[in-house]
Amino acid sequence: MSENTDANVGTAEKQPLGIDRRNFLKLGVAGLTIAATPAVLKKTGGGNGHGAATSKHRWGMVIDQDKCVGCGHCTMACRAANDVSPDISWNRIIEDKETGTYLPIPCMHCEDAPCVNVCPVKATYHRPDGIVMMDYDRCIGCRYCEMACPTGSRSFNWEAFTEANPAVPQWGQPEVPRRPRGVVEKCSFCYQRIDRGLELGLTPGVDLAATPACVVACPTGARIFGDLNDPDSAVSRALAENPSYRLREDLGTEPRVHYLPRRKRQENEEVNCS
Amino acid sequence: MIRDMREKLLFPAWLGFLGLMLAAALVGAFFVFTRGLVVTNLTDLVPWGLWITIDLSAVALGAGAFLLSAAVYLLRIKQLEPVARTAVFIGFTGYTMACMTLLLDIGRPDRFWHSLVFWNIHSPLWEVTMCISFYLMVLTLEVLPIIGHHSFMQERFPWVAARLESVHSLAPVLAVVGLGLSLLHQSSLGATYGVLKARPIVYKEMMPILFIVSAIAAGPALTVLASKLAARLTPRAHVDDALLDKISHFIGWALLGYLYLRFWDTLAMNYTFEPGRTEGLLMLTSGSLAFTFWIGEILLGTVVPSVILLNKRLRRRPNLHILALVLVIGGLVAYRWNTNIVSQLVVFNMLPNELAPVYTSYRPSLVEIATGAGVISYGLLMFTLGVRYLNIVDHRKHGHAVQETTVSVDRAPVPVAGD
Numbered sequence: 001m002s003e004n005t006d007a008n009v010g011t012a013e014k015q016p017l018g019i020d021r022r023n024f025l026k027l028g029v030a031g032l033t034i035a036a037t038p039a040v041l042k043k044t045g046g047g048n049g050h051g052a053a054t055s056k057h058r059w060g061m062v063i064d065q066d067k068c069v070g071c072g073h074c075t076m077a078c079r080a081a082n083d084v085s086p087d088i089s090w091n092r093i094i095e096d097k098e099t100g101t102y103l104p105i106p107c108m109h110c111e112d113a114p115c116v117n118v119c120p121v122k123a124t125y126h127r128p129d130g131i132v133m134m135d136y137d138r139c140i141g142c143r144y145c146e147m148a149c150p151t152g153s154r155s156f157n158w159e160a161f162t163e164a165n166p167a168v169p170q171w172g173q174p175e176v177p178r179r180p181r182g183v184v185e186k187c188s189f190c191y192q193r194i195d196r197g198l199e200l201g202l203t204p205g206v207d208l209a210a211t212p213a214c215v216v217a218c219p220t221g222a223r224i225f226g227d228l229n230d231p232d233s234a235v236s237r238a239l240a241e242n243p244s245y246r247l248r249e250d251l252g253t254e255p256r257v258h259y260l261p262r263r264k265r266q267e268n269e270e271v272n273c274s
Numbered sequence: 275m276i277r278d279m280r281e282k283l284l285f286p287a288w289l290g291f292l293g294l295m296l297a298a299a300l301v302g303a304f305f306v307f308t309r310g311l312v313v314t315n316l317t318d319l320v321p322w323g324l325w326i327t328i329d330l331s332a333v334a335l336g337a338g339a340f341l342l343s344a345a346v347y348l349l350r351i352k353q354l355e356p357v358a359r360t361a362v363f364i365g366f367t368g369y370t371m372a373c374m375t376l377l378l379d380i381g382r383p384d385r386f387w388h389s390l391v392f393w394n395i396h397s398p399l400w401e402v403t404m405c406i407s408f409y410l411m412v413l414t415l416e417v418l419p420i421i422g423h424h425s426f427m428q429e430r431f432p433w434v435a436a437r438l439e440s441v442h443s444l445a446p447v448l449a450v451v452g453l454g455l456s457l458l459h460q461s462s463l464g465a466t467y468g469v470l471k472a473r474p475i476v477y478k479e480m481m482p483i484l485f486i487v488s489a490i491a492a493g494p495a496l497t498v499l500a501s502k503l504a505a506r507l508t509p510r511a512h513v514d515d516a517l518l519d520k521i522s523h524f525i526g527w528a529l530l531g532y533l534y535l536r537f538w539d540t541l542a543m544n545y546t547f548e549p550g551r552t553e554g555l556l557m558l559t560s561g562s563l564a565f566t567f568w569i570g571e572i573l574l575g576t577v578v579p580s581v582i583l584l585n586k587r588l589r590r591r592p593n594l595h596i597l598a599l600v601l602v603i604g605g606l607v608a609y610r611w612n613t614n615i616v617s618q619l620v621v622f623n624m625l626p627n628e629l630a631p632v633y634t635s636y637r638p639s640l641v642e643i644a645t646g647a648g649v650i651s652y653g654l655l656m657f658t659l660g661v662r663y664l665n666i667v668d669h670r671k672h673g674h675a676v677q678e679t680t681v682s683v684d685r686a687p688v689p690v691a692g693d
Contacts, residue, residue: 094624103624114471120400121385121392140388141311141381143321144399150472150622156321156381159312181310182381247624251471 055128059189059204060228060256061215062238063104066263067222070095070102073171077217078106080172081190085161090153090187091214101262104223106214107132107153107187108247108255115145115154124184130256131189139183146184150248151255154186172213189225190214205234228256284507285662292655299648302641306378315639320618324638325379328646330463330610332371332653333406334485335603337493339365339413340449340456342521347449356669357517361497363420363666366413367656368496369406371649378645398466405459412452415441420664460486473617475554480539484609487535491528492606494521495579499599500657502592504667511667518669522595525602526583533576536609553620553631563616566608575605 070093078084078091094103109132110116115124116132123139126132146154160181168174175192179185190212197203197210204210205226215223226233231240238244239258246255305313316323338361345351346358377383389403421427422438464485467476498518504511543555558567582588582598589595621632638646660666 105624114469117394117396118399118469119394120397120403121388122394123388123392138385138388138392139382140385142379142399143381144397144466146318146321147618148470148472151624152318152622155318156311158314158316159310180382184381248622253471 055130056229057129057204058228058256059109059129059131059194060226060235060258061106061189061212062224062235062244062258062260064222064224064238064260065101065103066260067220068093068102068104069220069222071219073217073219074104074214074223076167076171077213078187078190079167080165080170081175081193081213082188083161083165083168083174083176083178084185085157086166087161088155088157088185090155090185099262103259104214105151105153105247106257107189108151108253108257109187109189111254111256112252114148114150114251114253118144118148120144127191129194131191131194132186133188133191134183134185136179136183136185141182141184143184150251150253154184156184157181171217288658289655292651292658295651296648296655298644299651302644302648303378305641306645307383311381313639313641315637315642317634317636319621319634320615320636322379322614322618323636324642324646325375326614327607327611328649329372329375329379330614331607332368332375332649333463334460334489334606334610335493335496336365336368336372337456337460337489338495338497339368339416339493340409340452341490341494342497343416343445343449344453347446348453353517354521356514357497357501357521359420360501360667360669361494362413362416363660363664364497364500364657365493366410366417367653367660369410369413370656371653372406373410374649374652375646378649398462398469402459402462402466405455405462409452409455409459412448412455415444416448416452420660420666424664457486460489467613467617470617472622474548474551474622475543475620476613476617477551478539480535481613484532484535484539487528487532488606488609491525491532492602495525495599495602495606498522498525499596499603501667501669502596502599504657504661508661510665511661512670513667514669519589522583522589522599523586525599526580526589529576529580529583529602533572533580536572536576549623549629550620550631553633554616557619557633558612558616562619563612566612570608571605571612574601575608576602579605 072093075089075091075093079086079089082090084090091104091106094105095101096103109130111130113124113126113132116126119125120142121138121140123135124132124145125135141156143156146152146156157179158181161178165174175190176188193210193212194204197207200210202210205215205224208216211225212223215225224234224238226235228235228239230236235258238260242260244258244260246258249255314323339358342354342358342361346355377386380386389400390407394400418438419440419442422435422441424435427435427438461482464481464483467473468478468481470477498521501511501513501518505513540555540558543551557563579598579601582594583602589598615636619634619636621634623631657666
């Protein structure tokens, strides 16, 4: 896991909304009054209105179910890098016992994300590059996003996580601050690794230090990460060359996590759609 | 004499009971705020439970306030004014109950004000929060004259009392604003569920309509019930049975309308198959929620009370009348409970062609029950004290409420209030 530790050094925490709020607070104590509220709207509404992607990147992930063996290394690396409590999985894995197929489920980072639409305070929002982010300083813990998420990708901090993280140091080092009790958290595509990687001139999905921890940790190479806007990226090529599907595409939320279905069959198994 | 005895014994006993409930709730709330929501039985699969049901029910049962205010000041049914006064006080109590429950329910109660400052205009919950905040202001303004009318205020602080009473001149404006806000958020509470793609059984346009129609039936029912019970239990309350009878008749029709909508909304779901939604329907009609659905919601909550309330002979039997109103309120709570919980107990499938449903379960923890009961006790306490000291149930034609329109008040001490 040396890649993890490398990327961890001096990681800057980027919280775009935090800056907005600081600026806003500078406007004066009158910020609580209704008269000032339109100013807030203008400040926060610009960069992270839902669906508005202005970045040249559009991060996406491809998970190859043919290669996934359900080892759970992704979940552990995620817990270490993002300092996630053992009670919570940002990346849970469902096993289909009949076919022996595994379905790892991170946040889908939907283009039309139900959670972003329903959050009453815009604590969850789209970054320009499409990542569905959480502002833990703004979340009020109403859990409406959990009601809205079709893939159950969100977890609430029912209690404070104060113990030592058992995933550290074996699986990596924490790169982001721990979340307080009472807010919802979820997979962030390891935005901290992407942002720092880009600053260093690395390519997320190619250079391990700029790639989400789960992708780096996967021993079978079942996870591919990259820029969906770049036709030469590994994700775009994987999607162009293979049949793929997404979870609950019928809902029209346009998930950015794609799956390559299992192709290998047991000898006695009939060929059927998996 | 018997009434005297009853007042003397019943009142302290009742207050003592409410005090105990409130004390238990305070202990529960202490655990919630110090240890967090881990003391509840809520999970990531069932994040909304008993508290949300209480919250939804308290708001719906407060609907009497906007309906009766609208009837008095927009439809100009002036004779309902004293009943509107009762309804407004109950509405105020109900909305403060809802706010207390929400404060318990959100993970970061210290950030309750965030939705007022950080707007997401796409979220039904944001709209509900804004509407409820503004409507609570309206209700507060509507309650101020009632406080200003109290003899204590009039004797000690006549100037303040006159100012408070003068707010009453805003009543027609408040009625219009209250109507708008209430129609919005009572419906939007349904839309809060209606927009949830991930909860097939509630993902439908009917949710806002069902929520507001059920509130229109049950809100006034609580007003009438509370008035009638107060009149039975204390000589301080004076009701006009003819007025309450009229309102009850209206409730009967509203219930029929609701029953019609609910019937087609829910039972027509079996026309089509949709994974998740069909399992939810099965859970309601023949599964673990069958009792609260068929008995609590449909039979006792809607059919029986609508028969009683629409039949003059049955309705005029006091005990039956009260029973019917209790059933209406129970039916509303059952509907809110079923709607909230059925949408979560069937876990959403990851694949559209996945036919094996996954279920989860939820049973509120002791802390949830104790704090929930405490919030309800607070509501009962508010009403009890309101009847005793603020004279909120006085539907006599020449009651004090009528005089409030003239700001120059008579300073005659009110005989019933104050000791």
